[in-house]
Amino acid sequence: MSLCLAFTHPFLNRHVHSTALSLSHPPPLSLRFFSLGPPSPARNPLRFHFLYRFPQQATAFPAAATANLFQDIAASAAVLAGAYSLVFTFDILTQKELIQQNLSRKLVHVLSGLLFAVSWPIFSNSIEARYFASLVPLVNCLRLVIHGFSLADDPGLIKSVTREGNPKELLRGPLYYVLILILCALVFWRESPVGVISLAMMCGGDGVADIMGRKFGSSKIPYNQSKSWAGSISMFVFGFFISIGMLYYYSVLGYFQLDWCWTLMHRVALVSLVATVVESLPITMVVDDNISVPLATMLAAYLSFRH
Numbered sequence: 601m602s603l604c605l606a607f608t609h610p611f612l613n614r615h616v617h618s619t620a621l622s623l624s625h626p627p628p629l630s631l632r633f634f635s636l637g638p639p640s641p642a643r644n645p646l647r648f649h650f651l652y653r654f655p656q657q658a659t660a661f662p663a664a665a666t667a668n669l670f671q672d673i674a675a676s677a678a679v680l681a682g683a684y685s686l687v688f689t690f691d692i693l694t695q696k697e698l699i700q701q702n703l704s705r706k707l708v709h710v711l712s713g714l715l716f717a718v719s720w721p722i723f724s725n726s727i728e729a730r731y732f733a734s735l736v737p738l739v740n741c742l743r744l745v746i747h748g749f750s751l752a753d754d755p756g757l758i759k760s761v762t763r764e765g766n767p768k769e770l771l772r773g774p775l776y777y778v779l780i781l782i783l784c785a786l787v788f789w790r791e792s793p794v795g796v797i798s799l800a801m802m803c804g805g806d807g808v809a810d811i812m813g814r815k816f817g818s819s820k821i822p823y824n825q826s827k828s829w830a831g832s833i834s835m836f837v838f839g840f841f842i843s844i845g846m847l848y849y850y851s852v853l854g855y856f857q858l859d860w861c862w863t864l865m866h867r868v869a870l871v872s873l874v875a876t877v878v879e880s881l882p883i884t885m886v887v888d889d890n891i892s893v894p895l896a897t898m899l900a901a902y903l904s905f906r907h
């Protein structure tokens with residue numbers, strides 16, 4: 601069995617190579633790559649890839665370009681509607697006092713980014729698809745700025761996304777959060793595991809750490825009395841499993857070809873550990889978790905998956 605994962609990075613315009621780790625015999629050098637998209641039948645005779653096709657040059661196929669454009673517009677509209685619906689739902693739940701404001705905020709934190717990453721495969725395979733997807737966090741970014749400066753009033757947004765109902769809170773954690781979503785969509789998209797792992801850690805890991813830490817966090821971390829072992833352990837565990845889930849989701853859809861071996865698990869566990877340690881550090885007054893955690897994860901995942 602061997603690990604085989606390499607991807608072409610559209611912005612870095614280079615292959616991020618990976619050594620192949622073979623338990624039996626090293627595959628030929630040419631195969632020591634993460635392969636993206638529907639691998640050639642010879643390599644994967646049994647796997648059906650019904651979604652991912654290699655990005656098309658739209659100009660070569662005008663009909664395909666038109667179909668892609670309509671698909672991306674529809675996908676952006678659907679995901680944007682989902683974003684508004686999510687916030688509206690938690691606003692109603694908070695208003696009816698079915699959940700506390702803090703829990704509402706954290707669940708929006710956990711679900712928004714993860715559902716955004718899960719939605720990426722509904723966009724087309726055009727080169728422009730990532731830009732259409734990024735429109736959704738961009739619109740939400742503008743929404744946060746407008747309401748954060750109280751240029752307009754949206755009590756539902758403020759109630760479901762802030763700690764104490766102060767509109768200015770929107771200009772910190774939530775704003776950094778959507779900027780990271782834009783960064784992951786534009787730089788990593790469906791072509792690199794780094795983006796989805798970073799969102800899994802920021803949204804899933806950090807969000808659950810808060811929920812579990814507030815509830816069970818009596819035993820504090822020695823170097824940071826505002827964080828607890830329960831919160832950090834939850835971040836590691838949930839971050840790890842949500843990352844694995846994301847990788848599996850994108851593998852099944854044909855975007856990543858992963859050999860599900862212990863080496864992959866070790867790499868994801870290492871990235872999850874790095875993110876957990878960074879999140880536990882007493883640096884929130886200097887840099888928000890919604891910046892430090894995803895950036896640390898991106899670096900760790902890039903270094904971990906390149907060799």
Ligand SMILES: Nc1ccn([C@@H]2O[C@H](COP(=O)(O)OP(=O)(O)OP(=O)(O)O)[C@@H](O)[C@H]2O)c(=O)n1
Binds near residue numbers: 809814828830
């Ligand atoms: N490793 C962690 C992380 C969080 N917490 C608990 O969750 C609370 C909020 O955690 P924090 O990461 O500081 O959340 P913020 O990002 O600051 O909160 P918000 O997202 O609401 O801005 C902490 O005070 C603590 O009670 C914890 O016990 N252990």
Ligand SMILES: C/C(=C\CO)CCC[C@H](C)CCC[C@H](C)CCCC(C)C
Binds near residue numbers: 711715737
């Ligand atoms: C409370 C938050 C961060 C603080 O730590 C999260 C704020 C989320 C934004 C208000 C809404 C972001 C929506 C996403 C860009 C798109 C979600 C789409 C999905 C289909 C629901």
